[in-house]
Amino acid sequence: MAISAFDLFSVGIGPSSSHTVGPMRAAATFAEGLRADGVLTRVGRVRAELFGSLGATGHGHGSVKAVVLGLEGEQPESTDPRGADARLEEVRSSRVLRLAGSHEVPVDVDADVVLHRRASLPFHANGMRFSAYASATPAEDEEPLRRREYYSVGGGFVLDEDEVGGNRIVPDETPVRFPFTTGNQLLERCAESGLPISGVMLANETAWRSEAEVRAGLLHLWDVMQECVDNGCRTEGVLPGGLKVQRRAPRLARQLRSEHGGDPLAAMDWVTLYALAVNEENASGGRIVTAPTNGAAGIIPAVLHYYTRWVPGADDEGVVRFLLTAAAIGTLYKENASISGAEVGCQGEVGSACSMAAGALAEVMGGTPDQVENAAEIGIEHNLGLTCDPVGGLVQIPCIERNAVASVKAITAARIALRGNGKQIVSLDKAIKTMRDTGRDMKVKYKETARGGLAVNVIEC
Numbered sequence: 460m461a462i463s464a465f466d467l468f469s470v471g472i473g474p475s476s477s478h479t480v481g482p483m484r485a486a487a488t489f490a491e492g493l494r495a496d497g498v499l500t501r502v503g504r505v506r507a508e509l510f511g512s513l514g515a516t517g518h519g520h521g522s523v524k525a526v527v528l529g530l531e532g533e534q535p536e537s538t539d540p541r542g543a544d545a546r547l548e549e550v551r552s553s554r555v556l557r558l559a560g561s562h563e564v565p566v567d568v569d570a571d572v573v574l575h576r577r578a579s580l581p582f583h584a585n586g587m588r589f590s591a592y593a594s595a596t597p598a599e600d601e602e603p604l605r606r607r608e609y610y611s612v613g614g615g616f617v618l619d620e621d622e623v624g625g626n627r628i629v630p631d632e633t634p635v636r637f638p639f640t641t642g643n644q645l646l647e648r649c650a651e652s653g654l655p656i657s658g659v660m661l662a663n664e665t666a667w668r669s670e671a672e673v674r675a676g677l678l679h680l681w682d683v684m685q686e687c688v689d690n691g692c693r694t695e696g697v698l699p700g701g702l703k704v705q706r707r708a709p710r711l712a713r714q715l716r717s718e719h720g721g722d723p724l725a726a727m728d729w730v731t732l733y734a735l736a737v738n739e740e741n742a743s744g745g746r747i748v749t750a751p752t753n754g755a756a757g758i759i760p761a762v763l764h765y766y767t768r769w770v771p772g773a774d775d776e777g778v779v780r781f782l783l784t785a786a787a788i789g790t791l792y793k794e795n796a797s798i799s800g801a802e803v804g805c806q807g808e809v810g811s812a813c814s815m816a817a818g819a820l821a822e823v824m825g826g827t828p829d830q831v832e833n834a835a836e837i838g839i840e841h842n843l844g845l846t847c848d849p850v851g852g853l854v855q856i857p858c859i860e861r862n863a864v865a866s867v868k869a870i871t872a873a874r875i876a877l878r879g880n881g882k883q884i885v886s887l888d889k890a891i892k893t894m895r896d897t898g899r900d901m902k903v904k905y906k907e908t909a910r911g912g913l914a915v916n917v918i919e920c
Contacts, residue, residue: 803898
């Protein structure tokens, strides 16, 4: 299965790639499908049903808002996060939905977007079903004009019912220059070609776009990451959702800017700041880069800021190499395990991002492919078993601090690996398999349902 860096890293809005970005993309795809089928103007009503983890925590993750905006034709890459709440309230009060951006149909948001808190669809915990009817008030036995099921499988990836069969994903068969599906194969491709991991990934990216377009696209993602950090460091206030979580990044930024040397660990405080800033922006529904998910979006930007600020010789070429290496490692998680908290817990989100950032930093700091693989393995090994237990179903507690801790952990993992020779007892492939197996054994209540862990032991107030 061919996976591009631009599948793993994409511009979107918070607070969740699987619960916000994915549902918006699915809803927009369904609406455009009505147009393609020639039935858009015949539609009198639309019904959206969210299942599993989407149904359990959809309100806290902004899934209802995402579905409504998606049905109106909005895309996470281009929608204005500052106007999203106002648009939802306009639809709710006017009771009119502009389907696919043009065809107006009546809507009762609370009745027509249904969150099934206990029921699930078969393929994945994040399932959706969209139905379009000719009648404005369809009877229970009315046949829909169009009905489709979609799955948000993590990181904003969406599969429709035609892309899953026998509980398997239909792979992208795009031929790439250096195919790999395991860490061992990736190291073999590096040895055969003499290229670093970033070079192997860059060669593969040219299957979809030119080398110049790859570089420009990755640097654009870096620009968005930097803007997100800046916004997070400037924006004061309380995060939405009812937990009354105070934004900490602005205060921490002021503190760090007022200090002048003397603390040998000050760099780690700045890394913490960068991660907090991104994840507070994500929690508020702001514009972020999914990397590889929204819940873990602060780790790669934080570690990349560490590289550009504290690693001698850092430049744009290094930024490109960093993101390519991180993407190569991320493909291994997509291929062999999961990056979905609803499927394997937070080890698949924060754990994967920590591993990706650790390996990427090791490469741009001069590591060999073996050392990069070692750094990535250390990054995931010490996140194994991490549960996804968001308090109130919001991507705030423990998600925001967890990104900060994992960012520092990624830097530590890279530095450990660079002090070694790349040889280790536990390979990255074995660690990824362990993560997958652990996720399968993990109780559902610890997989983004807000029914276990901190989610039930912390009183919402």
